Amino acid sequence: GFLSCASNLVPAPMMTKTKGYGQTRYSIPEELKQGSVVGNLAKDLGLGLTEIFDRKLRVASEAGKQYFSVDAGKGELVVNDRIDREALCAQSASCVLPLQVVVDKPLQLHRVEVEIQDINDNSPKFPSPEIMLQIAESTAAGARFPLEIAQDQDVGVNSVRSYTLSKDELFSLKIKDVSGGRKVPELVLSKNLDREKKSAHILLLTAIDGGNPVKSGVSQININVLDINDNFPVFEKNLYKISVSENSARGASILKVTANDTDEGLNGDVEYSFGTHTADNVRSVFDIDSLTGEIHLIGTLDFESTSNYEIDVCARDKGTPRMEGHCTVQIEVADVNDNVPLIFLTSQPNSVPEDSVSGTVVALISARDRDSGQNGKVTLQTPKGSPFTLKPSFSDNYALVTNGALDRERFSVYDVELTATDMGSPPLSARKMIKVTITDINDNPPVFTQPSYNVYLKENGVPGSILYSVSASDEDFGENAKISYSILDSKVQDVSVSSYVYINSDNGSIYSMHSFDYEKLKVFQIQVQAKDQGSPSLSSNATVHVFILDQNDNAPAVIYPSSAVLGSLSHQRMPRSAKAGHLVTKVTAVDADSGHNAWMSYRVAAATDASLFTVSQYTGEVRTKRSVSEQDDSSQRLLIEIKDDGEPVQSSTVTVSILMEDGPHEPILELRQKAAEPSTKTGRITLYLILSLASVSVLSLVTFLILAVKCMKSSRSSGSCCMRRSDCEDYKNPNRNLQIQLNTDGPIKYVEVLGGDMMSQSQSFRSCMSPMSEYSDFTLIKPSSTTDFKEVISVLDASLPDSTWTFESQQVRSNQKDMVSCCSLSPTPSHPQFRLPATSTTAAKAHVGRTNCTVLNGVVGP
Structure with missing residues (x-):
């Protein structure tokens, strides 16, 4: 803007107005509030209030900013914005703000000046709040140091008028007048400086203006006393002691040493280092920061290697000449539990016999830990339940001893785990496996795979063939487990069993010495012994039951008619008046075989007249099929074939010659006559057979009569027809009873029973049948073999109900050849049922449908 400045004008505290030379001038102080009235512009310009509005009076500032405006209602010039003189006129003595007043209709231009008068609204101000002075401590007293001049934006009396200095015994203030009326302050050194006593001085310089009220400004004078190198560095301590954990990480700060040099600058600037005689092992572990004096860990601490360090530390300043100070740092390494215990075998473990007593020493062991204190105390343990334990001896030494029964067969080798644990926090532990071998003793006998063996061997086998292989095992080891097999001596039919079989001592294979004949030997036992080679040796036995299986190697042998024994032709007589079903004769045969091999059947292979005679398939009875007629030949011949199963x-076959006669039939006389023909010896045999047949028949008839009487007496109470034991006391042998139950669930039933004395000549049987059955006929056939086994009991018809059969087999005298059969009944449905295997000794057959019994040479037959 266009400002008019006059240096000789003095601001008035109030607004004033002057008029001259065609312009109006107002004077106002700065910093008036907005809306303050400067003057009545309309009146001063000679304008009425209506003209202000009608002629559109307006004010424009040449300064560009609209500081003033016209109140159209009153015609007054008012302050429109804050007016800061220092901002408009700076340090000028006069500050005038020109205004242009424009009036339209007619257009007129008026100039108005507003003088802005200064007020004391600004304090003196130094160029910088702090004044820095560097004064060497060697500076002489009386030296002067010019200071900065304060500035005040106000003018006239409101500007700076004087300076003051805070009190200090070493410094004072002088004011120096310079050209232009300015005053310059100067600092004067009153006494000599000592930087080591006081290295810095702080003074306050105050500038005061002439306003009312007075305003002032302050500047701080910072005086640094410059040093000379007249002092050496001094550590805070001559001796530093510190404890450092050995597991401290690399780079960790261990300690910071501090040395003070009362000098300043380079004279007091200290550098740290280790002493010249510091060992290399210290320098490899520790390092010191040359600037800060901080000691760092650059290596690894190991308490077990070095437990403490002593380091000489040097501090040097940078003055001239350089001065130095020293201190000692003692570093103690604190132990941590960083070493696991170690287990040492003082002696190698010994092999231990399995029968060792508890407390037997196996090995000597020691435990160590490189740590110290509690960290180095070690306890050694074995697992719970182990048959070994540790027995302390002295100074962490132990003896590994047995702690229970050992069994090599369960564990031949023990891996004993030893655990060593220290008492640190946290505790560390180590494990070591010790292999302990258990040596064997012969404490286990050989054991067969089974206590007894059943061997089934067909008769007529090839001598030298293998019968069976027994096997035994021994849980022991080495020689104690080597097994040899042998057969214990025993008798089979008064002959040593070794003559029948032999055994391979190495593998237990049993071989036959010769071929076996079922009809002579049906079963025998072999006692096999397995023996180890320990000391003392142990053994065990097993029984081998050898069952000879029957082969069909015997043809049926005809024993009746008796004449058939001497040849193939048998002569029989019958009356010509015989009707159909007349019993002509009965063919009886025996088979030395057993089981199915001894089942026999009869059939007519050839006949003179096939329509006249028939033979029963199972009984061998020859009967007429029809009545004999006059046309039939008087001499008939039948060829009967007997076959086994x-x-x-x-x-085998037998030829029966039948002579039909008109007169009475005398078969016994005829037999005697026929038997006398071959020779005298044959006649005697025939006579013996007839007498035996007659005596046995009579005895059988008496037995059945006694049985019938007893059955009638006891039928009311017991419902049974079974002879008591006392009824057949002569045939009783309590040690040879066998009770079985037959289940007739098929057309043919048979059982076998083994037993009897080896040298028995004959057997007797007691049989019980149901009294309710309508069948009472049976056949028991006993061969002439003198074996030592029970007779086999045979077959019932399918129509028989389940009955309890009791067979009592009794040894009789060797010269007695007849057998007596006692018949009784005791039905007991509560008895368990079972069957005996079909493999049998001597065959016995039963057939139902007839009622007569005959005893012939120990054979009961029809």
Whole structure:
């Protein structure tokens, strides 16, 4: 803007107005509030109030900013904005703000000046709040140091008028007048400086203006006393002691040493280092920061290697000449539990016999820990339940001893785990496996795979063939487990069993010495012994039951008619008046085989007249099929074939010659006559057979009569027809009883029973049948073999109900050849049922449908 400045004008505290030379001038102080009235512009310009509005009076500032405005209602010039004189006129003595007043209709231009008068609204101000002075401590007293001049934006009396200095015994203030009326302050050194006593001085310089009220400004004088190198560095301590954990990480700060040099600058600037005689092992572990004096860990601490360090530390300043100070740092390494215990075998473990007593020493062991204190105390343990334990001896030494029974067969080798644990926090532990071998003793006998063996061997086998292989095992080891097999001596039919079989001592294979004949030997036992080679040796036995299986190697042998024994022709007589069903004769045969091989059947192979005679398939009874007629030849011949049920089938034949007569039939006389023909010896045999047949028949008849009487007496109470034991006391042997139950669930039933004395000549049987059954006929056939086994009991018809059969087999005298059969009944449905295997000793067959019994040479037959 266009400002008019006059240096000789003095601001008035109030607004004033002057008029001259065609312009109006107002004077106002700065910093008036907005809306303050400067003057009545309309009146001063000679304008009425209506003209202000009608002629559109307006004010424009040449300064560009609109500081003033016209109140149209009153015609007054008012302050429109804050007016800061220092901002408009700076340090000028006069500050005038020109205004242009424009009036339209007619257009007129008026100039108005507003003088802005200064007020004391600004304090003196130094160029910087702080004044820095560097004064060497060697500076002489009386020296002067010019200071900065304060500035005040106000003018006239409101500007700076004087300076003051805070009190200090070493410094004072002088004011120096310079050209232009300015006053310059100067600092004067009153006494000599000592930087080591006081290195810095702080003074306050105050500038005061002439306003009312007075305003002032302050500047701080910072005086640094410059040093000379007249002092050496001094550490805070001559001796530093510190404890450092050995597991401290690399780079960790261990300690910070501090040395003070009362000098300043380079004279007091200290550098740290280790002493010249510091060992290399210290320098490899520690390092010191040359600027800060901080000691760092650059290596690894190991308490077990070095437990403490002593370091000489040097501090040097940078003055001239350089001065130095020293201190000692003692570093103690604190132990941590960083070493696991170690387990040492003082002696190698010994092999231990399995029968060792508890407390037997196995090995000597020691435990160590490189740590110290509690960290180095070690306890050694074995697992719970181990058959070994540790027995302390002295100074962390132990003896590994047995602590229970050992069994090599369960564990031949023990891996004993030893655990060593220290008492640190946290505790560390280590494990070591010790292998302990258990040596064997012969404490286990050989054991067969089974206590007894059943061997089934066909008769007529090839001598030298293998019968069976027994096997035994021994849980021991080495020689104690080597097994040899042998057969214990025993008798089979008064002959040593070794003559029948022999055994391979190495593998237990049993071989036959010769071929076996079922009809002579049906079963025998072998006692096999397995013996180890320990000391003392142990053994065990097993029984081998050898069952000879029957083969169909015997053809049926005809024993009746008796004449058939001497040849193939048998002569029989019958009356010509015989009707159909007349019993002509009965063919009886025996088969030395057993089981199916001894089942026999009869059939007519050839006949003179096939329509006249028939033979029963199972009983061998020859009967007439029809009545004899006059046309039939008086001499008939039948060829009867007897076949067994074996494989292959064995058979024999007998020829029966039948002579039909008109007179009475005398078969016994005829037999005697026929038997006398061959020779005297044959006649005697025939006579013996007839007498035996007659005596046995009579005895059988008496037995059945006694049985019938007893059955009638006891039927009311017991419902049974079974002879008591006392009824057949002569045939009783309490040690040879066998009770079985037959289940007739098929067309043919048979059982076998083994037993009897080896040298028995004959057997007797007691049989019980149901009294309720309508069948009472049976056949018991006993061969002439003198074996030592029970007779086999045979077959019932399918129509028989389940009955309890009791067979009592009794040894009789060797010269007695007849057998007596006692018949009784005791039905007991509560008895358990079972069957005996078909493999049998001597065959016995039963057939139902007839009522007569005959005893012939120990054979009961029809």
